[in-house]
Amino acid sequence: MFDFAVVGSGAGGSSIASLLSKKGYRVALFEKDTNLGGCSSSFKHKGYWYNTGATTLAGYEDGHVVKEVFDEIGLDPNLKESELSMEVIHKGKITKRYRELSKFVRELQKNYPSQKHEQFWNLVYRINQEFYQLKGYYYSNKNIIAKLFSLFSFLPFVIKFRKYLFISGEDFIKRCYGEVEQEYKEFLEAQVLIVAQAKLKEISFFTAAVALAYTFNKNHHVAGGFKKLFEDLTKNVESVFKNTQVLNIDKIGNYFELETAQEKFYAKKVILNSTVYQSDQLFSKKRYKEEFERYKKLDNHQGTFVVYITLKTDKKFDYHYQIIKEKCFTHAISNSVFISFSDDFKDGYVSITASTHTNYRIWYDQYQSKKEKLQGEIAQEIIQTFKLSKDEVVDLFSATPLTFKRYINREQVGGNPITMKNFLVKLPANDTHIEGLYQVGDTTFAAQGWPGVMMGVKNLARLLDV
Known part of the structure; x- marks a missing residue:
């Protein structure tokens, strides 16, 4: 019998499995796909x-939670730091998102001139720095008493950021800038959507500030790709089961039974690294299904459409770009596409991962025609923007939310947006009402992205008292 069974090998699942293994617990990690890492x-x-989706590792630096978790695990990843987080291409303008604040503000002044930039972006930068320096809070939803005590731990957080928690990002930006030029608003919306997975009118200015400041954290590229990172991250886990989908979980007395197509496994505690919107599918008993069905109302049905390209070219590229169009892509809910080039340019070959936001319910009918249409639009945008010839494209295909469902068992991709309607008290915690059952990942506390998920890993470790 294992001490812990972790279902799902995304950033949260792999990290907590490794952390628990480091502390001497017997851990089994289950992954439906051939490859570890989920999204x-x-x-x-x-x-x-x-790379399936995420191609940067943000927040790996002293004082930040990603490095704290990796250090505790004993992982020293092979990373390449980049001063330039990405280049934003918008209506013929190129804005370089430098990590250094003053260099970035100069870029903004060149393309979206305003006397308010320095004041506004200094505030964004300060909020981000102060947020990651704040420690000591935690979040539990095991029962009402545990929840109230944990919410009390956020009092210093609420006091410090109260001016920014109860006003939308859109309203605060209007207050700061006055009339906001449409092009600059489009730029801000596109930056926020990458990180917060929501629009400025839906989120608090605090959330908007942390999202806008994402590129001021250290951004790294993983040498060898994320495959290598997850292999290194999980190498101390006793039992890693790839190609092993957990079909049903049942609690028998003081332990859990996990049924797979191959065999049954037993563990004292279970940690789910699945989305809270679909975790009910892992259970057959009503009590356990109801634990997660209550979170379905938080599902914004947001998914991702990704185009993958391999080029044979002697052209040189930066690692990350964002293209902002005037109108949304067909069958998408965004007018921007985030493009990442691989970090290894071997023998003239380079791979591209290009993603945009969509609604996964769009893909329930006319699947193939919709897929071909959106793939063609994004591919054409990339080919035109980077002046590529058709001869340079050696491989081109795409993935819809249903593709992600087939391989990693999730349609909703991007996590649980921290909007004004579901801020904190409505968030799923890393514990549950069921004794011994826990959860981690981008649909639970604290948020999406590596920093948000690692905050959840730290919170879960505290709740487990390890």
Whole structure:
């Protein structure tokens, strides 16, 4: 019998499995797919490697939670730091999102001139720095008493950021800038959507500030891709079961039974790294299904559409770009596409991962025609923007939310947006009402992205008292 069974090997699942293993617990890690990492995994197609989605590791630096977790695990990842987080291409303008604040503000002044930039972006930068320096809070939803005590731990947080928690990002920006030029508003919306997965009118200015400041944290590229990172991250886990989908979980007395197609496994405690919107599918008993069904109302049905390309070219590229169009892509809910080039330019080959936001319910009918249409639009945008010839494209295909469902068992991609309607008290915690059952990942506390998920890992470790 295992001490812990972790279902799902995304950033949260792999990290907590490794952390618990480091502390001497017997851990089993289950992954439905061939590759570890979930939305952050790597995969091979026609002999070429691609990053599934996430292609940067943000927040790996002293004083930040990502490095704290990795240090506790004993992981020293092979990373390449980048001063330039990405280049934003918008209506013929190129804005370089430098990590250094003053350099970035100069870029903004060049493309979206305003006397308010320095004041506004200094505030964004300060909020982000102060947020990551704040420690001591935790979040529990095991029962009403545990929840109230944990919420009390956020009092210093609420006092410090109270001016920014109860006003929308859109309203605060209007207050700061006055009339906001449409092009600059489009720029801000596109930056926020990458991180917060929501629009400025839906989130508090605090959330908007942390999202806008994401590029001021250290951003790294993983040498060898995320496949190598997850292999290193989980190498001290006793039992890693790939290609092993957990079909049903049942509690028998003081332990859990996990049923797979191959065999049954037993563990004292279970940690789910699945989305809270679909975790009910892992249970057959009504009590356990109801634990997660109550979170379905938080599902914004947001998914991702990703185009994958391999090029044979001698052209040189930066790592990350964002293209902002005037109108939304067809069958998407965003007018921008985030483009990442691989970090290894071997023998003239380079892979591209290009993603945009969509609603996963769009893909329930006319699937193939919709897929071809959106793939064609994004591919054409990339080819035109980077002046590529068709001969340079050696592989081109795409993935819809249903593709993600097939391989990593999730349609909703991007996490649980921290909007004004579901801020904190309505968030799923890392514990549950069921004794011995826990959860981690981008749909639970604290948020999406590596920093948000690692905050959840730290919170879960505290709740487990390890």
